[in-house]
Amino acid sequence: MDIVSPKALPIKDFSDPEKAWAYLDEIYERNTQFILDHFNGLVDGNTPEGRIRACYPLIEVTTTSYHKASSSLPFGFLHSPGTYRTSVTAPRLFKSYLIEQMDLILTNHGGTIQIGESDTPIPLHFAADAKEPVDGAALEAADIALRDHFDAPDLSHTDDEIANGTFIPQPGGPYPLAAFTAPRVDYSLYRLSHYTATDAEHFQNFVIFTNYQFYIDEFCRVARAYMDEGHPDYDAFVEPGNAITTNSRLGGGTVGTAVTRLPQMPAYHLKAGRNRGITMVNIGVGPSNAKTASDHIAVLRPHSWIMLGHCAGLRNSQALGDYVLGHAYVREDHVLDEDLPLSVPIPALAEVQVALERAVADVTQLEGIDTKRIMRTGTVASFDNRNWELRDQNEIVRRLSQSRAIALDMESATIAANGFRFRVPYGTLLCVSDKPLHGELKLPGMASDFYRTQVNRHLQIGLRAMEILREQPAERIHSRKLRSFAETAFQ
Secondary structure (H helix, E strand, C coil): CCEECCCCCCCEEECCHHHHHHHHHHHHHHHHHHHHHHHHHHHCCCCCCCEECCEEEEEEEEECCCCCCCCCCCCCCCCCCEEEEEECCCCCCCHHHHHHHHHHHHHHHCCCEEEEEEEEECCHHHHCCCCCCCCHHHHHHHCCCHHHCECCCCHHHCCCHHHHCCCCCCCCCCEECCCCCHHHHHHHHHHHHHHHCCCHHHCCCEEEEECCHHHHHHHHHHHHHHHHHCCCCCCEEEECCCEEEECHHHCCCEECCCCCCCCCCCEEEEECHHHCCEEEEECCCCHHHHHHHHHHHHHHCCCEEEEEEEEEECCCCCCCCCEEEEEEEEEECCCCCCCCCCCCCCCCCHHHHHHHHHHHHHHHCCCHHHHHHCEEEEEEEEECCCCHHHCCHHHHHHHHHHHCEEEEECCHHHHHHHHHHHCCCEEEEEEEEEEHHHCECCCCCCCCHHHHHHHHHHHHHHHHHHHHHHCCCHHHHCCHHHCCCCCCCCC
């Protein structure tokens, strides 16, 4: 079957990142529209006379020098002489990010950036607008296989080899310019909409994951109060279903309707300019959910994410409601064993640790040694077995004691490990909800005033930590600990 494609566009050189972005956008919009026009023609009864194909736009840059300009940023550099390239999707969604990354390369290396068309086809599924309904009856009446005329997602283009550090390029390149290819990004953009019931455009650069609905309820209460009060830092609050409440200082009002049935991992967004607000996602229970959510949010290149949830306290000296600041992780979650071997350590990131500790002090009004009365810093163990209490306790207690763990949950190690894997600064602050090794379980109606107070403060601490982090320059947030030998130039 013949290939039917739009007229090839020329490769162009740019020294202005904004003009480079504009050409990326031109290519992407033209090529996706080409696919959609033929698909809509099929719905109208016009069968294509060949295989419809249009490709993603491409960013390419070449350097002949090992010279590295002086900079405190851990990204924005081409590590060796050679050619670097990446395919790109949704340039409008990533406009600020793409312009910033291209500007860094031009600043650090000079020369020009080339923009053109890649040889990676855009699948029909990713060219289509997820918000636009498809006339299924008309497609059935056409009685043809879509894959005979349109490209479908190809898993060979959507793996995580680059991010995992297992991709081995030929000497001299082409080297990967970014951690994610365009199809890998598109895959996650569509998954995000499915799992969270909000569009990717609403996600903010500072993300809080939780495993407990209370935190979402409290986040919504706080966010709505911010909108009513005209909070100066946030412009809108978005709930699942893309229901958008605008800040009263900007006119107020709500557009859209929140969903009546929550998705698997609902996301809520307290939006600010340049996406510097806070997103909160209820990932539910378990490392699989934690991996799923962070796998997909990672393509949006957030500046930081933290885990804020409940845990089992493992020390008799802990009280229900005490906080645990994760400093190391025992990874018995297993969902990342194939992507990130257990031999890889997950270091604590000083920038996030300091922000969390300062946030505890700001919210509780306790400092120094007094903070130790309500918070311990130490190792968090994450299991994939929710009913670990039913196993041989002698064996479990021995291993937990050897690791010096002070808390146990099911998600924190996964969130931290995926942060390390995807170069997203991470942290963990948990609240002790029970102490099963010491026979202290939190039963309904038994919560003490101290416990209730601590849980109410917990979200405030998480919000404050994110505000502290966003006040810092990027070179402080993005730790060099997250960068490997030959990293992609794009953050």
